[in-house]
Amino acid sequence: MTRPPFEPVSERDIRIVSAQLGRPARDVVGIAARCVCGAPTVVSTAPRLSDGTPFPTFYYLTHPVATAAMSFLEAAQLMVEYTELLERDPEVRAQYEAAHRQYLEDRESIAVVPEIAGISAGGMPTRVKCLHALAGHALAAGPGVNPIGDLALERSSWSPDVCRCPDYGVDDLEAPESA
Template identity: 65%
Template sequence: MTDQPATLPDDPTVVTDRDLEVLAEQLGREPRGVVGIAARCVCGRPLVVRTAPRLPDGTPFPTTYYLTHPGAVAAASRLEAQGVMREMTERLGVDEELAAAYRRAHEHYLARRAELGQVEEIDGISAGGMPTRVKCIHVLMGHALAAGPGVNPLGDEALALVSDQWRPDRCTC
């Protein structure tokens, strides 16, 4: 376990200077466009950041929920390498209930991003391939961690698939 923050803000979504330092460490670069901490490790360090829909340099950025925790990122990458995205996409084509729930996750994502402002270039585009395919497990896990269980079915599924490697209720910082 790495050093834990001395204190967390009263509102855990608020970004502190220490959070920005941790994010730079996690990402290996300076974080961009961070407007909040969408999910935290049980030790208080960021798991998922909430990012502005337009970065400071003007670039449109559809990934509102950006997975930052190295253990979670590595677990998502392993799932992607195993072909899980293809399998999930295939299931969307045959499971109407799953497809409907995934469309609702897409709508939730868009609504949360709209709270941060409208960016014409990415209007109607969420992230991770929603609502018709799966192209990024990292995004789906980030959304599931930020929104909580039951909002993004494939994000929830991905978290369950990696639970033997990484879990949000156990600090591996």
């Protein structure tokens, strides 16, 4: 998949993402990754929300099973292990810095927001802060772009190749008021 532009976002996608999040989806500009069943897994969110708030997390992991798997890894302190890996492995550090730059380029292709210039997500480029953000980036960009996101996905109990989506019941849901 070509990173920005993304697949158009359908009303059904917004209903699924809203069900995944348990709240109305906000300012989704694209579906960056999908489950094998077609449900959104990662959305791209506008760098500036419609209320004017700067929003640096361009790739937002929404799939509830993937999110739970990343939460489990965070609770197991994997972020400390991966931060130590960055400190001792110059090759991984260089790949992570490149992933940071690519993330910024992707986001800035949608909009440049001065308040978040140079800020990507997940602790990039120098530390590991949020595996959800890094896994979302890895899923959106594809394997080999974000080494820490790739490692987290490899260690997780969730796989993008196996559908474990709940029944979102989107055909029974009304479109959310805020998309």
